Amino acid sequence: MAVDEESDTSPRNSTGGENTENKRNEGRGEEERAFECNICLDTAKDAVISMCGHLFCWPCLHQWLETRPNRQSCPVCKAAISRDKVIPLYGRGGSKEDPREKLPPRPQGQRTEPENTGAFSNFGFDGGFQMSFGIGAFPFGLFASTFNFGDPVIRGHGAHGTNPANLEDERFLSQLFLWVAILFIFWLLVA
């Protein structure tokens, strides 16, 4: 027999008269049932409450939200529910930590953007210049190209940024390519 009928009461039954103990336990049970998680049916641990007023253990609710990530609804009343719309409950004593911080049990995947110290960040500032344009619908690119003049990694700071000749060169090139681009677009429209 795997059913454990006395799981709740066994520690108390070992002391005192059985009848009074049982009665007291029943009364206590009624009172405590109001604070049972609607999923595991046990007293809510790391309790959270939904906007619709239903009480859960955060681990239980979290698992339910993970089960149906696309259709997250309150298990009791089917109202919309989400991680950010539940309120942690802090009784007297116990942990003051937000239960939602303790879980998720599954660590989140992490990704960070690569550090961008290269070409794109110093466009137009210290001598690096680039321009790219492309026309066409993926995957049939008609024309896509990148022009990259001046490698800012190799060039030092200061010297080139203030060099007027260099600046003029760049301005000329940028205008040239701008016109090439405009002509090309024009040609595309006409053709």
Added chain:
Amino acid sequence: MYSPRSEASLAQSCTLQRQEKRLQKELVALIKEPPPGVVIDGESVGQSLDLLVLSINGAQGTIYEGEQFQLQFRFGPKYPFDSPEVVFIGTEIPVHPHVYSNGHICLSILTDDWSPALSIFSVCVSIISMLSSCKEKKRPPDDSMYVKTCSKNPKKTKWWYHDEEV
């Protein structure tokens, strides 16, 4: 030292424990106070925690009055986050527009509309109410076709829930 594998298995055993505990609680409450019309054989309960067979009596004043059916619950490892597999078994299968002759039941809470706040108790009540609201004993229109082609597990059936009346 952080070791993801042991943590994962620990979490898994914790959830298993929680789920087992919930089933036990449900069974204890069910034996103590079964829903009206449900008879539970206390001896057979608990022999295995993932299978439960109980008897359902047709409610008085309905077309199933006096009939008794065997209802079988099978609980997967994800219960209560996943619905139990519920079928009628034995020779007596209720003749009902949502019950196929192989015992499969077309009831939305058994698949799409399942919620972990539902229980053995509430499934029994739903099935009894489904039987009680029926006015005419007949099989689903596609019964013979479905019974021939369906999987053994009703949860693998793609059910269409369109009839709100019965």
